[in-house]
Structures are given as C-alpha cells and as structure tokens.
Amino acid sequence: MALKHEQDASDRRPRPPHRSVQHALRVLEAVAHHATGITGPELARVTGLPSDQLTGLLHMLRREGYVQQAADGAYVTGETLSRLGSADGNAAALTAKLQRTLDELRDSVGAAVYISRYIDGEVRITQYAAGPEAPAVNEWVDFRVSAHASAVGKSLLGQLDDNGRRDHLSRHKMARLTSRTITSEKVLLSKLATQPATVPVLDIQEYAVGTVCAAVPITAGASVGCLALSLPLNRAHRLHDAATHLNRSAAPVLLSLTI
Known part of the structure; x- marks a missing residue:
C-alpha cells in the first residue's frame, strides 16, 4: 500500500519540460x-503515448500552431511548424514565435518574463516581455x-557540470549585492548540486532589494537556457x-528552440 502511495505521488510530480x-x-x-x-x-x-497524455500534447500543439485539425478530424502539419522548419527565414520566425509566446505568458502569469541563454561562457537575456503591469527587473x-x-x-549554472x-x-x-546574496562558493555549489530539475530556482531579493524572481531550465541539446519571471516585492x-x-x-518555449 505504501509503495502504491509513493508511486501515485511520483506520478503527480511535475515533469521536466524536456520530457514533454x-x-x-x-x-x-x-x-x-x-x-x-x-x-x-x-x-x-x-507514438505509444497514453491517451490522456496525447490529448494534452495535441491541445498544446494546436494552440501553438504546430498542428491543425482537418474537417475530417485528422491532424496535419500547422503553420508554425512550417515556418520554423523552413530554411529560409527560420531565425526571424523563431524570434517572432518566441516573442508571441512570451507576451502571452506575461499576460497569463502577470509578471515580466525572460528567456536567457548561456552563450560563450556568459549569461545573456536574449528576449523578454514586460509592460506597465509587469515591470522588468x-x-x-x-x-x-x-x-x-x-x-x-x-x-x-545549475545546468553546467x-x-x-x-x-x-x-x-x-x-x-554581495544585497544582505541575502550568497557569497560563499562552497554554499552556492552545494545548492546548485542539490537543486531538483523540476523545481524552479528562486531569487528572494538576492539580486535586488524589492524584487523576487523564479527560473526553470529550457535546455535544447547542448545549448543551456532558462525561462524566468520577476515580480515586485509587494507581489x-x-x-x-x-x-x-x-x-x-x-x-512550448523549449519546443520552439528545439525545432
């Protein structure tokens, strides 16, 4: 009985985005x-996927424009997949698709959102969406x-070896940027090594007083990246x-980057 309870609990845990x-x-x-x-x-x-999982994936793929449903109910390739899969204009199509996704996510989550990549050994914010009701950090x-x-x-850093x-x-x-900033390399490395992949990384006024943030990994192949959000302290x-x-x-963000 205990084993079944543990298995059920495991099934409810969030899955890393790369699995989806x-x-x-x-x-x-x-x-x-x-x-x-x-x-x-x-x-x-x-595909061999369970029907409930497949239903969720098809809902996401239709919403994002990767597939569409024909009049007879069959699924065919969608416009987004055609654009991102084209050799001509792929970079511009990807940037536009990611920006639309970020804008929608900003509005649905009510926070500024960011895509960051680790490029040539440096942290870079490559795209973001903010607004009057969702100010950027x-x-x-x-x-x-x-x-x-x-x-x-x-x-x-947590995605590096x-x-x-x-x-x-x-x-x-x-x-030390604030009183909460970790300045011990040993402590930071220990925290990074034990951070679960499915749990968002948090910043509670460690970078800036008055701001809290969260980030989740979106690694595509050898490219390390993350999706993040920021909120004012009063939220x-x-x-x-x-x-x-x-x-x-x-x-959906990782899928765009992978295609």
Whole structure:
C-alpha cells in the first residue's frame, strides 16, 4: 500500500519540460509522415503515448500552431511548424514565435518574463516581455557578473557540470549585492548540486532589494537556457503560483528552440 502511495505521488510530480518536448516531437514526426492527416487513435498507436497524455500534447500543439485539425478530424502539419522548419527565414520566425509566446505568458502569469541563454561562457537575456503591469527587473548590476545572485544565473549554472560552474565563478567575483546574496562558493555549489530539475530556482531579493524572481531550465541539446519571471516585492505572495505556472509553460518555449 505504501509503495502504491509513493508511486501515485511520483506520478503527480511535475515533469521536466524536456520530457514533454520529447513526446511532442514524437507526435510531430508522426503527423509530418502522414501528409494527408493522421487520426488521434492512429497517433496513439504510432507514438505509444497514453491517451490522456496525447490529448494534452495535441491541445498544446494546436494552440501553438504546430498542428491543425482537418474537417475530417485528422491532424496535419500547422503553420508554425512550417515556418520554423523552413530554411529560409527560420531565425526571424523563431524570434517572432518566441516573442508571441512570451507576451502571452506575461499576460497569463502577470509578471515580466525572460528567456536567457548561456552563450560563450556568459549569461545573456536574449528576449523578454514586460509592460506597465509587469515591470522588468532593474538591471542595476550586469547579469553577466551576477549569476550567483539571480534566479536566471543560478538556473543556468545549475545546468553546467561542476567544472563549468567553477570556471564561471573563477571569472566572476561573487559580490554581495544585497544582505541575502550568497557569497560563499562552497554554499552556492552545494545548492546548485542539490537543486531538483523540476523545481524552479528562486531569487528572494538576492539580486535586488524589492524584487523576487523564479527560473526553470529550457535546455535544447547542448545549448543551456532558462525561462524566468520577476515580480515586485509587494507581489511576492504570488511567486509560488507564478513559478508553478512558468514551469508548466516552459515546454512550448523549449519546443520552439528545439525545432
């Protein structure tokens, strides 16, 4: 009985976005191989995915424009997949798709949202969506030198191996930015090593007084990235729910990056 309870609890735990993306790619591959369309039952048979999981994936793929449903109910390739899969204009299509996704996520979560990548050994914010009701964090210290203090930086460093983390910290001094900033390399490395992949990384006024943040990994292949959000301190009570929403919304972003 105890074993079943543990198994049920495990089934309810959030899955890393890359797992959902792997399944989504399996569905897209099956759809692409059937130019005239493929039905839901056929997709279940070809992909081997449980019906409830497949239903959720198809809902997401339709919403994001990767597949569409023909008049007879069969699934065919959608406009988004055609754009991102084209060699001509792929970069512009990807940027536009990610920006639309970020804008929608900003509005649904009620916070500024960011995509960050670890490029050539540095933390870079590549795209973001903010607004009057969802102000962006004030970058009062360059994000490239404050990875130890920000949710974005800690999420990216957490996806590197130990040597990669130590190399980064050897190039960027762990300065105290607020009274909550971790400045001990040993403590930070220990926290990064024990951070569960399915749990958002949090920054509770470690980078800036008056701001709280959360970040989740969106690693595509060898490229390390994360999806993050920030909230003013007076909305800190919303951070847990917002971070949970962010985690659930990471798969569409990662799927765009993977395609």
